[in-house]
Amino acid sequence: MILNEDVKKHVDGILEKHGKNKKELINIIQEIQKEYRYLPEDVLIYLSDKLDISQSKIYGVATFYENFSLEPKGKNIIKVCDGTACHVRKSIPILNAIKKELCLNEKKHTTDDMIFTLETVSCLGACGLAPVITVNEKVYPKMTPESVVELINEIRKEEM
């Protein structure tokens, strides 16, 4: 991301809201993540400058919390549970069906059109509904490779 004046203005607004307080660093980073769906490197460098906090400390925070991402993410984040309950009820074929449908692999987690990001998680806390996936936190229970492809197509239509 190129840090243009609009982005700077926006980040300045977030900083003002938090009184440019170093102790608010996590909340500030959270807002930036929410806005851009990831933490652009240029924005983190800008924050370091504005808050007078070292870049290494900012990166430390940005990489410590699982919810923060340094990579751009798609608009729809699909999480496939591969915890024990989901695994024994065949979560892997679901995961493979999504990868195939979206042309993703172990290294590529986000589609080129930035519509989807695929992640795996160890338990979504809904084991009784296994195998489970979520799309932007909405839970989809008892999925199959076929139903997940249908769901992707529905989302694609909505995005058109």
Ligand code: FES
């Ligand atoms: S193991 Fe999948 S929801 Fe718990």
